Structures are given as C-alpha cells and as structure tokens.
Amino acid sequence: MFSTKLVLFSFLVAAVACEELDFPPGFQFGAASAAYQVEGGWNASDKAENIWDRFVHDKPHFIADLANGDVACDSYHLWRRDIEMAAELGLHFYRFSIAWSRLLPNGFADKISEDGLNYYNNVIDGLLEKGIQPMVTLYHWDLPQSLQDLGGWTNPLIVDWFGDYARVVFSHFADRVKIWITINEPLSFCDGTYSYGTNAPGIYDPEVGTYLCNKNVLLAHAKAYRIYDKEFREMYQGELTLANHLMWYEPFTPEDEELAETARQYMVGRYSHAVYSKEGGWPPVVEKIIAEESKTKGYSKSTLPAFTDEEIEFIRGTFDYYAVNHYTSRLTRLAEEGEVRDMTQGLPEINVTYEVQPDWKRAHSSWLFVYPEGLRNQILWLRERYGDMKFIVTENGYSSSTGSQDTERIEYYKEYLKQILLGIKEDGLNIAGYTAWTLMDNFEWGDGYNSRFGLYQVDFTSPERTRTPKASAEFYKKLIQRHSLNVD
Ligand code: PNW
Numbered sequence: 081m082f083s084t085k086l087v088l089f090s091f092l093v094a095a096v097a098c099e100e101l102d103f104p105p106g107f108q109f110g111a112a113s114a115a116y117q118v119e120g121g122w123n124a125s126d127k128a129e130n131i132w133d134r135f136v137h138d139k140p141h142f143i144a145d146l147a148n149g150d151v152a153c154d155s156y157h158l159w160r161r162d163i164e165m166a167a168e169l170g171l172h173f174y175r176f177s178i179a180w181s182r183l184l185p186n187g188f189a190d191k192i193s194e195d196g197l198n199y200y201n202n203v204i205d206g207l208l209e210k211g212i213q214p215m216v217t218l219y220h221w222d223l224p225q226s227l228q229d230l231g232g233w234t235n236p237l238i239v240d241w242f243g244d245y246a247r248v249v250f251s252h253f254a255d256r257v258k259i260w261i262t263i264n265e266p267l268s269f270c271d272g273t274y275s276y277g278t279n280a281p282g283i284y285d286p287e288v289g290t291y292l293c294n295k296n297v298l299l300a301h302a303k304a305y306r307i308y309d310k311e312f313r314e315m316y317q318g319e320l321t322l323a324n325h326l327m328w329y330e331p332f333t334p335e336d337e338e339l340a341e342t343a344r345q346y347m348v349g350r351y352s353h354a355v356y357s358k359e360g361g362w363p364p365v366v367e368k369i370i371a372e373e374s375k376t377k378g379y380s381k382s383t384l385p386a387f388t389d390e391e392i393e394f395i396r397g398t399f400d401y402y403a404v405n406h407y408t409s410r411l412t413r414l415a416e417e418g419e420v421r422d423m424t425q426g427l428p429e430i431n432v433t434y435e436v437q438p439d440w441k442r443a444h445s446s447w448l449f450v451y452p453e454g455l456r457n458q459i460l461w462l463r464e465r466y467g468d469m470k471f472i473v474t475e476n477g478y479s480s481s482t483g484s485q486d487t488e489r490i491e492y493y494k495e496y497l498k499q500i501l502l503g504i505k506e507d508g509l510n511i512a513g514y515t516a517w518t519l520m521d522n523f524e525w526g527d528g529y530n531s532r533f534g535l536y537q538v539d540f541t542s543p544e545r546t547r548t549p550k551a552s553a554e555f556y557k558k559l560i561q562r563h564s565l566n567v568d
Contacts, residue, residue: 101565104504108213108513109560111166111535112175112475114220114264116149117522119179121156125195128185130222131232135280142278147528153520153538154545156199161547163206165519165536169553170560173213175474175515176203177220177264180245187224189244197252204256215474215515217261217323218242218249218304221269221280228281233270233293239300246304250312258318261403261474262304265325266297266351275429278526286429287377291370291384297322298354298395305398323403323474324351328454328461332413332435340412342369343432344461354387356466360396361387369430401512402462405475408447409454411435443488444479444531445524452495456503463509470510473500477517479524479531484550493552497565516556520547 116132123129136148155162166174181187183196204214219242223232227241246262272279274289283289301322308320326348331340342365345353349363361367362384371382387395415426415433424446426433440449459471478492493516503509521534529540535553539546558567 100505101498101501103501103563103565105563106512107504107563108172108472109556110171110173110175110213110215110513110515111169111519111556112215112515112517113155113162113177113519113522114217115177115179115182116152116220116222117518117524118153118155118162118176118520119182120149120151120154121182122150124156126185126193127179127196128181128187129225130179130181131225131228131280132222134225134228135282139282142282143526144528144530147523149523151545152523153547158545159199159203160206162519163203163210163212165547165549165553166207166212167210168549169535169557171212172560173215173259173513173515174207174519175215175217175261177217177222178249179222180219181222181224181226184224184245184248187226187241187245189248192248192252200253204253208256213259214257215259215261216249216253216257217264218246219262220264223280232281233273233296234289236296236299238296239303242300243303243307247307247311250308254308254312254316254318258316260308260318260320261323262301262320263297263322265323265405266294267325267347270294270297287374287379288383294350295385295387298351299391301355302395302398306394319400321399321401321403322351322355323405324348326404326406326458326462328406328409328451328458329412330409330454330457332411336411336413339414339430339432341365342430343410343412343427346427346430348462349465352462352466354392354395355397355399356402356462356469357396358467360392373429399469401470401472402466403474404455404459404462404471405517406455406458406473407476407478407517408449409436409440409451409458410449411437441488443492444481445527448479450478450492450495452492452499455496456499456507456509459503459509459511460507468510470512472513472515473511474515475517476515477533479527479533481530482532482537484537484548486550486552489550489552490555493556493559494565497559501565 122133140146185193207214269279270290270293275286277284305320329340329343331337345363345365350366353363370384374382412432415431436449440451442449476496478489500511504511518533520536521532521538524531536547537550
C-alpha cells in the first residue's frame, strides 16, 4: 500500500516536473540566417556590390583566413534545400534577410531587380508551402556600396533612402510576410564600424561617426515603421521592430552596480530608449556623458547629435514587440589607469573593463562566454525599464569549430531555453518565441568560416555546399515536436 502511494507520488512529481519544462501553447520556434552570411551569388544577375563585398575584397586582412562571402552557403542557388532543412526541423518560422543591393541594384527605388524579386518570392512562397512563417529582416549590415559612397549611415538622407527601400519591400512581400525586423543590431554595425573599424566599411571614427550612425539608424527604423503604419498595416496586420544586440552587464562587485547600469544604458539604452521608453530620446545618462566628454575634447557641442522634439515623437513607440539578440554577458568594473581597453576588454568610452566568471565556459568565438541566467536578467531589465511588452528572442546560439557531434551546443540551447521558461513561468515575462542562430554554418563575419553556429554542418569545400544535420539539429527537432525541454 505504502509503496503504491509512493509510486503514485513520484509519478505525480515527475509529471509536474515535465510540465514545468513545457512551453506555453502558441510559443513559436524558429531559426535565423542573414543574406551576406549565406546567399553567395555576390555578383549574380544584376545584383550590385554592397559594403561587405567591397570590404572583404579590398581589406581581406580583416577576415580570418582571408575568407569572404562570395559563395558562402550558396543559398542564392540552394534555397530549396534551406527550406527543406527548415521543414525537417519543424520550424514554425524562418528568419532571413533581404540583400538591399540584390533587390535595388542602384540602392534607390528607381530600379527593382526582377531576379531579386523572384529570388525572395521563391523563398517566401517555398516556406509558406511548408507551413513555415517567413520572418524578414530588411537590413542585416549589407548596405549598397553606392549609398556608402554617399556617406552611408552618417548621411541623414539615408533615412529617406531606407524608407524608400522599405516601401518597395513591403509592397512586394507584405501580403505574405507578417513579422518584420527593420534593422539588425545597429550596435554591431555602428559601433563595430566607426568605434572599432572592424566591420564594413571599416571607417574608424569613434567620436563622431558612431553617434551620427546611431541617430540616423533610429530615424530610419522609425521611417520604415511609419510607412508600414500608414500604407500597409490596415491591409496586412503585420508586426515590426528593430533587433538589438544585448550583452548583459552585471556588476563585478555590488559597488559596481551604478557602473553596470551605465554600461547597459550605453550599450542597450542608446538603441532602445528612443523607441521603447515612455519619454523617448537618448538615455539621459548617455547624453550627459557624451556631452561632457565632447566639451573636454574641445568640440563646440556634443558629438551625440540631439533629437528635435518632432524627431523624438517620430521615433517613440515605433514597435510591436522587442527583438532580443542575446548570446553572452559580462561583469563590469572601473578600468584602472593604463589598463588596455578595446572592444574585447571593455568600453573605453565610459571607462569600463570587462571580467567574466572563471566558470563561464568560452565558445569558439572569443567574445562568447556561457552564462544562461544573463538572458533572463536582460529581458527582466528591459521590462523594468520600458514596460511590459511582447519579447521574441530573435537570435541566440553557440559557436564551435567543425564537427557534427555538438553536445556543447545542445547544452547551451537547453540552458538558455530553461531561463526563458523560468522567465515566462516565474516572472510572467511575455516571451512569445525563440530563434536559434543559425540554421546552418555560414560566413561569420571577421571569423570567416572558423566559428560555426549552425544546426546543420556545411561542407564549404564541396561545390554543392552539402548540408548535414548536427546532433543539435536532432535535438532542436525533438524539442519543437514535443513543445518541451523534456527531451532525452
Ligand atoms: C550577431 N558580441 O552578431 C549577428 O546578428 C549575426 O549576424 C552573427 O552571425 C551572430 O550574432 C553571431 O556572431 C553579434 O560581441 C556580434 O557579443 C557581436 C556579438 C554578438 C552578436
């Protein structure tokens, strides 16, 4: 009798534990990629050169092994296989980006490429035929070179150029695409380009360039959002936002909390406050720091360009959800005199040095340390600062070198997804979906083909760019099938 009760009891406990690992009904799983990283076909048909084409060809030493994305995964030709993989995994949605200069070879809306249109129509229709929702990013770092020649993201006219491009995209694809990201990770391409010079087009201008880019990016995003609102929303009922790269900052010691908050405001607030906060505009602490620094350096005014009241209103509230790209975390402390401070070691702009805990395992990428709790803390912080809203994790993943027995990647996904579940179940966070970065191994920017984030392995030595599922693909497939982390 006693033992029967015990068996029943343990059964119940197990059932509850299992349920705890279930995702809420309606929670969506996807995987992501980006045009330059997978498409190849860099000069196919009438596609024009973009800043990454130019960067890898002219400054190959910025890329490991002098690699480039000329062919990459050749998704320009192999898109059918990509869709097949998305279907094999059972994805609810697939996130990919449109190459601006493939659709608009001049960068402007005067000429729309037939082949460009066909390519993206094929991908969108192919996904929908398999019941997979397309999630489309308009800009994932590949600016047409023609627009770069006119100043790129530092020219305020880019707000209109991006608006015109967005209108073309919406008018051709918004009948079938319901979920959009206007711009992917402005932090990576504004700061990555101008503060560090390591991203295309490799222009180093940290004091002025970065902040010009910041302002124009926020206005360009808002422009696309307003165009959608006015001309397309009623008809198509889609959802838009921009995607931010969020590295979570914790204080090194409790005394460093204020510093950690400044780091968050500088790295996250700078790209979020204008859009998601009630007041709009720049985060006050960032405004103050840059104004003071500009003064000390002898500038006539702050190098962080001010917003007019109209601009603040124009940008404020231009979101339907928050897109979270998150991989890793840092501990922050004040940099000591003479300490080397560059992008890998801290934030020179605000005198911050990074630390990591010794038990945060490093992935293949030099910047990726595993700290799953960081994801939950990050989203909690966003809710606290900007209010309750819908969150979608639009990127999260782990890099390794070649190989398909990727148990570390499975572990990473499990641990980070567990934090999402805790966020939903214990904190009541409204997290509606999760996107694994990435569907297949691809061109990982400065790391070339060395850091591999894929669920599928790609053989870059074969002309067919053969794709084979890794162990993590099997894991992800089961997880999606069961809608639960209870996967053996
Ligand atoms: C993202 N960091 O970039 C990009 O959106 C992807 O294109 C890229 O392949 C992926 O993450 C993996 O790198 C990041 O320094 C760039 O923490 C830098 C960082 C994180 C993500």
